[in-house]
Amino acid sequence: MSTAVSPPSSDDAHPLQRWFPQRWRDHELLDSGAGARLERFGDLVLIRPEPHAIWERGMDEAQWRRLSAAEFVPTGRAKGHWVPHQSVPDNWEIQYPLAKGNPLHFSLELTRFKHVGIFPEQAANWDWIAAKMGPGKRMLNLFAYTGGASLAGRAAGAEVTHVDAIKQVVTWTRINQDLSGLDGIRWCVEDALKFSEREVRRGNTYDLVVMDPPSWGLGPKGEKWKLEEQVLRLVSATAQLIAPGGSVIMNTYSGLSPSTLENLWRSVLPEAHIDSGELCLRSGTGQVLPTGSLLRLTRP
């Protein structure tokens, strides 16, 4: 009996797709390594923890220290504080130029959880959204944070529904909407899963659903969100919300690989066209920093 192993099919050699934002002028990843990233937001250079960056830095520590205005020092799993190296404003503004129309504007600040109010790698999705959306299109943004995706959809003329559990985060997005010269986004302070399942019961559909579920979270009424336990329920509900020809963008920052995202969606929409891979930032010193898994899907 032959024990020969069959040669790899083209699927076995599937190349990893990587998406990078293309148009930033107000953001730059200068370097990464030793568990941190050095990046510029407008005129301000910050050092923040980055668990993926376990390699050597491209620049030395003295250069990081000299360039940076502040550093987030972690003191626990989800805790820490900012140490200023220079004077830092309470808030400041940056812009993202879409290929068409006015730039998107974001108000930034140093938050208690190392974030500043934007995930810059998401800009790769904003361009895709702006190209897909237009007047008469309907878009749903779940776990929407400060709304980069919502602004991109609205800037292209779509009717946008923005869902996040935290009222203050929605208020922050409204400021970004005003700064960007936009209006008309529909705001929902709601649990994303509950909202999606209710939309299914109402028979509503969307041309694009964007979702960026965290590994854990809380809805406004204390609804517990745990990614691994509830993601299939979320995917099953939102699959029913996609209009024929409509699309999905799903991101995860921790835990689920591109293949896991692909399997989840194939199990509920087997006929859809799916691309999956990593959303990344390229540093000035040449590294590719992976920032999470990304899936883009279009149904027939």
Ligand SMILES: C[S@@+](CC[C@H](N)C(=O)[O-])C[C@H]1O[C@@H](n2cnc3c(N)ncnc32)[C@H](O)[C@@H]1O
């Ligand atoms: C990782 S952030 C999303 C970042 C966003 N995609 C961006 O690029 O700006 C996750 C968001 O999910 C929200 N969230 C957490 N649990 C939620 C829940 N159960 N329902 C709705 N939103 C929730 C948080 O308030 C937070 O704004």
